[in-house]
Amino acid sequence: MNSETTAPVTVLGLGLMGTALARAFLAAGHPTTVWNRTATKAESLVADGARLAPTVGDALEAGGVTIVCLTDYPAVLDLLDDAALEGATLVNLTSGDSAQARETAAWAEKRGARYLDGAIMAIPSSIGTAEAVILLSGPRPDFDLGALGTVSHLGEDPGLASLYDVAGLTMMWSVLNAWLQGTAMLKTAGVDAATYAPFAQQIAAGVAGWLPGYAEQVDKGAFPAEVSALETDARAMAHMVEESEALGVNAELPKLIKAMADRAIAAGHGGEQYPVLIREFERP
Numbered sequence: 001m002n003s004e005t006t007a008p009v010t011v012l013g014l015g016l017m018g019t020a021l022a023r024a025f026l027a028a029g030h031p032t033t034v035w036n037r038t039a040t041k042a043e044s045l046v047a048d049g050a051r052l053a054p055t056v057g058d059a060l061e062a063g064g065v066t067i068v069c070l071t072d073y074p075a076v077l078d079l080l081d082d083a084a085l086e087g088a089t090l091v092n093l094t095s096g097d098s099a100q101a102r103e104t105a106a107w108a109e110k111r112g113a114r115y116l117d118g119a120i121m122a123i124p125s126s127i128g129t130a131e132a133v134i135l136l137s138g139p140r141p142d143f144d145l146g147a148l149g150t151v152s153h154l155g156e157d158p159g160l161a162s163l164y165d166v167a168g169l170t171m172m173w174s175v176l177n178a179w180l181q182g183t184a185m186l187k188t189a190g191v192d193a194a195t196y197a198p199f200a201q202q203i204a205a206g207v208a209g210w211l212p213g214y215a216e217q218v219d220k221g222a223f224p225a226e227v228s229a230l231e232t233d234a235r236a237m238a239h240m241v242e243e244s245e246a247l248g249v250n251a252e253l254p255k256l257i258k259a260m261a262d263r264a265i266a267a268g269h270g271g272e273q274y275p276v277l278i279r280e281f282e283r284p
Contacts, residue, residue, distance in 0.1 A: 008064030028147030086112035098159030
């Protein structure tokens with residue numbers, strides 16, 4: 001398929017996200033074919049110019065790239081099990097794990113399809129804007145999905161998009177949980193969340209700035225204490241636990257952080273810098 005923005009696209013699955021994907025393609029001028037088990041979900045898209053395919057097979061025959069956005073990978077396999085996939089280009093934006101992505105890629109390739117796996121790091125309302133990040137992995141694409149947002153191809157391994165997705169979610173939940181922990185502590189002193197939020201943003205941005213340097217240490221497997229030693233950090237972690245307990249605030253999160261540090265110190269890494277904890281995160 002060519003990379004012109006007018007190239008045809010098919011979207012299978014019209015939940016909130018699938019509908020947003022199809023609408024973004026239509027807005028960018030792509031001839032767009034859609035299919036959904038419940039055909040009535042396509043009515044607004046058809047009114048905007050989409051073509052409703054009566055069957056999955058008909059949808060695939062429309063040509064171009066076929067975007068799949070269903071509830072899970074078993075639903076994808078079930079839907080396409082009897083479909084003629086020879087020569088099709090599938091981009092699976094269904095949420096799942098890296099093992100499922102690799103297995104589905106092998107399954108699709110045996111059926112004669114060109115398969116890319118993907119992950120959508122966005123909410124439906126942001127699709128079609130630069131804020132919507134679309135991750136792809138598998139064969140390097142020769143088509144344009146720029147209508148959806150900011151598209152990034154991560155590599156040939158079809159499992160990479162799912163792995164990046166989960167790694168990104170880990171960052172998101174960890175930052176939010178840390179902010180909620182601090183908010184709960186400050187509320188005991190009458191400080192509301194809105195007052196604390198700008199300070200928390202400043203701290204989060206500062207920590208984010210450490211990541212490239214810490215990444216070098218992780219990749220080299222050497223953790224010289226250029227800023228502080230882990231045993232020094234552990235004393236601050238103990239204070240965080242004690243303060244939470246004294247305030248009557250849940251201390252599970254700070255206790256978990258300190259427990260990992262304590263294990264690393266017991267293993268002889270107390271004099272090294274914080275990224276040495278990667279060895280704890282790498283354990284089963």
